[in-house]
Amino acid sequence: MRSGDTIVALSSGTTPSGVAVIRLSGPDVPSILVAVAGAIPEPRKLVLRPIGTDSLLDRGLVAYFPAPHSFTGEHCAELQVHGSPAGVRAILRLVVNHGARLAEAGEFTRRAFENGKLDLVEIEGLGDLLDAETENQRRQALARFEGGLTTRIDGWRDQLLDLRAEIEARLDFSDEGDVEDALPADFGHKIENLHADITEAHASVEHGRVIREGIRVALAGAPNAGKSSLLNALSKSDVAIVTEEAGTTRDVREVPLDIGGQLFILLDLAGLRETDSKAEAEGVRRAKLAIEQADIVLWLTAPDIADIDRIKTTTPILRIATKTDLAIQSAPSDLTVSVKTGAGISALLTRLADMGKDLGSGEPGLLSRERDRLALEEALHGLDAAVRQLAMPELAAESLRLTSQSLERLVGRMDAERVLDRLFASFCIGK
Template sequence: MQTSTTIAALSTGSLPSGVAIIRLSGPKTFAAVEALCGSLPASRTLARKTLIHPETGEALDQGLVAVFPGPHSFTGQDCAELQVHGSPAGVKAILSTLTTCCGLELAGAGDFTRRAFENGKLDLTAVEGLGDLLAAETESQRRQALSRLEGGLADQVMIWRALLLDARAEIEARLDFSDEDDVPFALPHHFIADLQALGRKLADALASYDRGRIVREGFRIVLAGAPNAGKSSLLNRLAGSEVAIVTAEAGTTRDTKDVAIDLGGQLITLTDTAGLRETDSLAEGEGIRRAKRAMESADLVLWLLAPDAVSAPDIEMDVPVWRLGTKSDLGRGALVVDLSLSVTSGEGIETLLKRIESHIEGRLGASESSLVSHLRDKDALERAIVSVETALERIDQPELCAEDLRRAADTLAGLIGLMDNEAVLDQLFAGFCIGK
């Protein structure tokens, strides 16, 4: 991306709206604002202006204008915001004028945030935190994303990296004098203990990934069982709306269906699945295969059994499985279950929700949400830990040990963007909306 260009985009939501904010960033920003408004407002001060087409003199709109000189701006460049009326025609006219008369370019997805990263205003983990904050649906997601945006993970990574660089310097300083007979090669007595302690800190951070992932992505609950066991009915009841088709005919559900709910500030993703049974139908067979795959990746499986449905054979899995007896208003029969409930009467529904909430609290623990929440975090920490462990194993081979420490430090540097991978950057910023 060429940061020497000046970009503009609508930064607020879909039109029409009460207010629309058009954001500008780049070297031509102030000239463009002056061309539309006649003069620049004082820095970081909102001023009421009439926006005029610089060639025709036609009034485009009225609004509030603010300018932010670089480098003290979001992107690190000269920036401006035009707060105008949320008229589709008005916004289109202003953007058209900026591009045709002022030489600006329309921004692509994530262009403003990418400029902020490239100008050192945000590190990569903060960029991801910003993306998480924009997508946050629950209070726990908001808190976790904000902590990441404010540099919680980056600060810790910088400390770990500094310790690795210091350890590597200890070795390389001695290697520089290894040909001096009167300078013995001896590391400080605490060197190994310090490196082991760092390895434990990295391992503790990695162990918190599951907690952070659950907050960020949601706790995944899969409803499974035989056809007509009441999975779709329970999904509708928990979601509070008719999101799944429910009929007396077995095998209605042919695919997985995800519904998100907020339970006590925690995002939960409920997945309805096809009933498990032997079938000759290709479509139903594919649905059953997807159901099994969803169960394998779940955080919790609710195995539903109903008195009027043929029970599906239990499946051994590594995830927790709760046996729920549905349609308790029809009688419970000889079913052995952990909890009985009825969607019709409401029996057991509140108890189920309380048990789920308690179970999630147990998984997350009493501590704050983990800042290690992205798969990229997990991968970097795993590779850094391996490098530190290898360095300890090769402590008597100083050249190789120093190389292992370099790899660990470089891995952590890549996590926060000090050593960037262009493919990673392209994928990350593509997830942002235009105007952000």
């Protein structure tokens, strides 16, 4: 990405559409507005303007946001025009001819980061907000984007600065009469309180991950126990092939499902059995791995299929007796369903929603990424070291400094370059 020039992009999605929003950012925005819209509007007010130079291309609303009071911190503008593919192409071509260039993926947001408008965790929240599919995901992403996590991290950093100041004052000004040699009696207690607060936050990462990535529900059991049929019934679509032939499913099929505002990822797995087929054996291996990594396991049994020994796992297991329409005695189960008649499907969805509340309910989990978990673990290691080193103030001060650095990396205030390219590349053009 190149800074210092002016960029333009369609920000409102694919045309045709009722309205198309064309966004500009950079130093040449004022002159480009004069060239393509006749004048610079009053800041932060929508004004109806003809769009074109030698000939009229469209007529739309124009807004101008002068630096630094804009999304990117640069001069910005938006042209709200009709969502005609030909019209949008013509306007983009006109703007480029007057000195702008087409933006790269995520370039507007990256400029906001580089100009101090957003930090790294807020940008991650924005990306999650754009991708949010459920109400819980929306709430979580918005809380992160609005700076909820940043505020908490800043509070930790302020405490660390106070702790470091106590030690470093004694190291740097030990010969001054108004600086005591010994640390305050509650110094160690303050570190322990901070450690407890970060530990609590670290424990919430899994809760946040479940909301952000979804609750993984593995449909497991013997071949022909009805896994693919149940997947189709729950998702209300024919996403899985269903036949009487055993071993049809060879791979792990993932289907997202919104249940009560919480994202569930249903995993249709190969039937578990011994087999001479290399392809099916690989499917069984992947199925076992998926069960180990799942948040919930639905263990399916059918009255016309011999059950198998359940895999030992600590994951919660819900026993589902399928094919109850066959009127054959079923094995003991938690719930019974019939895909053919629809019996029990609503009860199963309700049961999953209740289990989902235990896994993903409560306040939005601000911490939800592996990067969050690693940063907090590094911070906790630093605090542990500082407690052990209180008798050696120089080492304790260094451990507290490293703790601060781990939190600064989390918000992108240092060593951020290595994660920027990957992060911003996931954004759509025009954002």
